[in-house]
Amino acid sequence: MASGDPLVLGIETSCDETGVALVRGNELLFDAVASSMDEHARYGGIIPEVASRAHLEAMVPTIERALAESGCTLAQVDAVAVTAGPGLVGPLTIGASAAKSLALALDRPLYGVNHVIGHAAVDQLVHGEFPERVMALVVSGGHSSLLLVDDVATSVTELGSTLDDAAGEAFDKVGRLLGLPYPGGPHIDRLARQGDPTAIRFPRGLTARKDQAAHADDFSFSGLKTAVARWVETRVDAGEEVPVADVAASFAESVADVLTAKTIAACHRHDVGTLVVGGGFSANSQLREMAAARCAEAGIELRIPPIRFCTDNGAMIAALGSAVVRAGVAPSDLSIGVDSSMPLTTVSV
Ligand code: KG4
Ligand code: ZN
Numbered sequence: 503m504a505s506g507d508p509l510v511l512g513i514e515t516s517c518d519e520t521g522v523a524l525v526r527g528n529e530l531l532f533d534a535v536a537s538s539m540d541e542h543a544r545y546g547g548i549i550p551e552v553a554s555r556a557h558l559e560a561m562v563p564t565i566e567r568a569l570a571e572s573g574c575t576l577a578q579v580d581a582v583a584v585t586a587g588p589g590l591v592g593p594l595t596i597g598a599s600a601a602k603s604l605a606l607a608l609d610r611p612l613y614g615v616n617h618v619i620g621h622a623a624v625d626q627l628v629h630g631e632f633p634e635r636v637m638a639l640v641v642s643g644g645h646s647s648l649l650l651v652d653d654v655a656t657s658v659t660e661l662g663s664t665l666d667d668a669a670g671e672a673f674d675k676v677g678r679l680l681g682l683p684y685p686g687g688p689h690i691d692r693l694a695r696q697g698d699p700t701a702i703r704f705p706r707g708l709t710a711r712k713d714q715a716a717h718a719d720d721f722s723f724s725g726l727k728t729a730v731a732r733w734v735e736t737r738v739d740a741g742e743e744v745p746v747a748d749v750a751a752s753f754a755e756s757v758a759d760v761l762t763a764k765t766i767a768a769c770h771r772h773d774v775g776t777l778v779v780g781g782g783f784s785a786n787s788q789l790r791e792m793a794a795a796r797c798a799e800a801g802i803e804l805r806i807p808p809i810r811f812c813t814d815n816g817a818m819i820a821a822l823g824s825a826v827v828r829a830g831v832a833p834s835d836l837s838i839g840v841d842s843s844m845p846l847t848t849v850s851v
């Protein structure tokens with residue numbers, strides 16, 4: 503890290519976390535996060551209006567906390583980065599408005615950046631600059647994407663994504679089915695550790711030979727979710743007890759198996775020796791364990807940042823902003839909008 507690198511303030515508001523972080527080069531100075539998840543839990547899903555209000559209320563205190571804890575002043579900020587998409591329009595708009603106000607008042611450049619690519623870029627703060635070419639698997643409640651990253655600031659190719667549910671979304675839906683609190687992902691993870699992953703052979707989406715041609719790098723978890731629902735229903739209808747831990751373990755095994763098998767096959771196909779895994783679902787212990795074992799076997803270097811960097815946060819946006827600024831990419835216009843379905847090939851707007 504050169505001390506001459508610009509100081510980038512990053513703002514993330516695509517979902518329920520208000521994240522603000524300060525990054526210089528690949529060094530994180532501070533990352534402040536406020537979450538409105540407690541307010542959504544009773545609805546069993548994120549309510550965009552509730553999230554937007556929470557962002558509006560948390561924004562200035564979170565910026566103030568990030569500045570105070572990092573020992574920086576607003577005057578020292580060289581550039582402002584903000585999530586421009588994908589995400590929820592209302593929440594994105596609150597972050598973009600705050601970032602534009604800062605950029606305008608401080609007379610500093612604004613960089614509207616891609617949230618999903620931020621989930622990969624944040625790893626640079628932990629494990630250092632990416633090698634020339636990396637594969638990134640970004641898995642969360644909203645996305646499951648496989649990205650070929652030639653340059654995180656300028657050149658990202660989307661190889662595939664989920665055709666239906668994201669991995670975390672499938673966990674949350676199966677969690678609901680098993681009567682677990684929202685979000686169900688971490689609860690299934692915990693239960694799965696007590697069950698037998700080989701107890702039930704659930705389907706592996708898009709792994710049949712006929713799917714390989716068109717969907718080698720795509721994922722599908724809705725068929726699996728339906729298979730789990732059917733399996734549980736049949737037991738309940740027969741008056742039998744449902745072996746919840748075995749169901750969780752077998753389900754988690756299927757998701758981890760498909761994600762790791764397809765990703766490693768893509769690494770081989772594109773001759774990539776480094777895999778970065780990011781997004782809230784990369785907290786999943788079944789995925790972490792299987793990825794570690796299979797990457798070691800395949801001779802692929804695995805980079806997964808600590809869990810606090812995998813869930814939505816400001817550091818990922820400041821990290822990507824920092825990469826974009828250092829690459830000399832032109833700043834965004836102060837009239838940019840937000841894009842709820844921003845293409846994953848667009849790093850910055
Ligand atoms: O990245 P994130 O915080 O928010 C989104 O952008 O979606 O990801 C949250 C998602 C939720 O679906 C949650 O259930 C899932 O990640 N998740 C997990 C685990 N921790 C979080 N799923 C399985 N196992 C976990 N340990
Ligand atoms: Zn995310």
